[in-house]
Amino acid sequence: MTEQRKLRILIAKPGLDGHDRGAKVVARSLRDAGMEVIYTGLHQTPEMIVATAIQEDVDAVGLSIMSGAHNVLMPAVVEGLRQKGGGDIVVFGGGIIPDDDIPRLREQGVHQIFTPGTSTENIVKWIRENIKPR
Amino acid sequence: MISLDALRAREVRACARLMRWLDDGLPEARVLLKQLYPHAGKAWLVGITGNPGAGKSTLVDGLIQKFRTRGQTVAVVAVDPSSPFSRGAILGDRIRMQQHALDEGVFIRSFATRGHLGGLASTTADVVHALDAMGWDVILVETVGVGQDEVEIQNLAHTTLVVMAPGMGDEIQAIKAGILEIADVFVVNKADRDGADRTVRELQMMLELGSSVEEPEDGRGHESQARKDFAGPMRRLGPRGWRPRIVKTVGLTGEGLDGLVEAMLEHKKAYQEAMKDVDFKKALLRREFLEIFRRTLLQRGWSYLMHEDHIREIVEELFGGKTDPYTLAEQAVSALGRL
Numbered sequence: 159m160t161e162q163r164k165l166r167i168l169i170a171k172p173g174l175d176g177h178d179r180g181a182k183v184v185a186r187s188l189r190d191a192g193m194e195v196i197y198t199g200l201h202q203t204p205e206m207i208v209a210t211a212i213q214e215d216v217d218a219v220g221l222s223i224m225s226g227a228h229n230v231l232m233p234a235v236v237e238g239l240r241q242k243g244g245g246d247i248v249v250f251g252g253g254i255i256p257d258d259d260i261p262r263l264r265e266q267g268v269h270q271i272f273t274p275g276t277s278t279e280n281i282v283k284w285i286r287e288n289i290k291p292r
Numbered sequence: 293m294i295s296l297d298a299l300r301a302r303e304v305r306a307c308a309r310l311m312r313w314l315d316d317g318l319p320e321a322r323v324l325l326k327q328l329y330p331h332a333g334k335a336w337l338v339g340i341t342g343n344p345g346a347g348k349s350t351l352v353d354g355l356i357q358k359f360r361t362r363g364q365t366v367a368v369v370a371v372d373p374s375s376p377f378s379r380g381a382i383l384g385d386r387i388r389m390q391q392h393a394l395d396e397g398v399f400i401r402s403f404a405t406r407g408h409l410g411g412l413a414s415t416t417a418d419v420v421h422a423l424d425a426m427g428w429d430v431i432l433v434e435t436v437g438v439g440q441d442e443v444e445i446q447n448l449a450h451t452t453l454v455v456m457a458p459g460m461g462d463e464i465q466a467i468k469a470g471i472l473e474i475a476d477v478f479v480v481n482k483a484d485r486d487g488a489d490r491t492v493r494e495l496q497m498m499l500e501l502g503s504s505v506e507e508p509e510d511g512r513g514h515e516s517q518a519r520k521d522f523a524g525p526m527r528r529l530g531p532r533g534w535r536p537r538i539v540k541t542v543g544l545t546g547e548g549l550d551g552l553v554e555a556m557l558e559h560k561k562a563y564q565e566a567m568k569d570v571d572f573k574k575a576l577l578r579r580e581f582l583e584i585f586r587r588t589l590l591q592r593g594w595s596y597l598m599h600e601d602h603i604r605e606i607v608e609e610l611f612g613g614k615t616d617p618y619t620l621a622e623q624a625v626s627a628l629g630r631l
Contacts (some may be wrong), residue, residue: 164315180439186382189382192378192380194380194404195381195383196386197383197384197475199389206390209393209394210400212304212305212308213304214402215308215311275528291316
């Protein structure tokens with residue numbers, strides 16, 4: 159109708175693991191919370207995720223990684239966004255990520271990490287509190 | 293701020309941001325649309341519609357490839373439905389177009405319908421005009437998976453493809469109204485499946501039957517014309533005498549895509565020929581204006597009622613039983629003129 163700002167979130171699966179159940183559950187919860195979720199499927203390179211985030215003008219990118227390659231892939235997306243003029247796009251992540259890795263990921267610009275057992279309500283709540291439509 | 297130069301240079305960031313502004317209905321976007329308008333009119337607008345699961349996204353993916361090979365830049369507008377309950381959406385059309393993610397000659401943008409019916413988002417026309425003015429050569433608009441009545445795409449696209457797959461039950465029956473009438477090219481996709489030839493035959497038969505029914509002259513005066521213009525279904529505006537082509541494809545392997553592109557180009561040529569006709573061109577301008585007028589009116593009306601909060605007084609008056617909603621609606625419309 160007239161002005162209606164909506165949160166747009168890209169949910170992406172970088173790397174080689176094929177476990178997308180978590181990503182799909184999160185995508186659905188965000189949709190049910192009234193957000194617009196762009197989902198791009200499996201096996202994305204950081205470059206593809208960055209290009210998609212910019213083209214879709216999303217407010218945030220959620221990365222789901224089960225392969226153990228989070229220390230490489232997550233910072234690569236943050237850096238890629240910065241280089242392409244999307245440094246203001248919030249990056250968060252989830253998956254099987256050891257607690258010890260989290261502080262360093264945060265230092266490298268990943269805003270939040272959700273480990274197994276996090277409720278989808280918590281993810282929705284965090285997004286609502288920390289991300290605003292730009 | 294978005295600069296006109298950045299848009300004209302097809303800078304991705306600026307492009308993407310304008311799409312967002314348009315989608316969210318920001319007033320700044322309208323200012324840019326006015327500046328862009330003189331530059332529009334060069335792109336070829338192609339609509340791709342059809343039942344859910346017919347293979348539209350995969351076909352779009354294949355078409356991007358074909359047009360890129362011909363050296364043309366391609367923008368894709370992919371529309372998916374919003375949930376009527378949460379108003380959220382999952383936009384998944386890109387999944388099938390990932391091979392073009394890094395190609396700078398391709399711009400893909402997903403939109404949610406946000407409650408708009410008709411197979412598109414309410415802002416799709418603006419989005420497409422903007423992409424046109426930015427200089428994208430081909431603009432592919434993929435509608436939501438539609439049933440029978442979601443035919444809005446034909447008012448926007450120069451060339452409309454209706455995609456269907458064989459073996460989806462009595463498929464021709466299901467699409468015989470509405471969507472059957474809007475196709476410039478029928479695509480029987482997944483043609484490696486059983487029943488593809490039957491689907492083609494049924495389509496041919498349907499077309500032969502359809503062509504013998506001439507549309508009656510409209511003698512019902514201008515009120516009915518206004519009704520038609522605003523509420524649709526619109527009369528079909530396209531090259532006179534065009535007989536819809538039927539093409540078989542297998543989206544996944546790319547089989548038949550060359551034939552599809554050929555049929556599309558034939559239609560493009562016929563369309564461009566028709567554009568030389570002053571009356572045709574005026575009919576298009578008329579349709580475009582009416583659509584923009586309708587949306588402007590709605591927007592103004594909404595802002596008068598909601599943002600300026602006149603709706604509150606109106607509800608109070610209704611509650612007091614002093615007057616009827618018809619009178620109040622007329623009064624509200626008269627008040628709009630003073631905005």
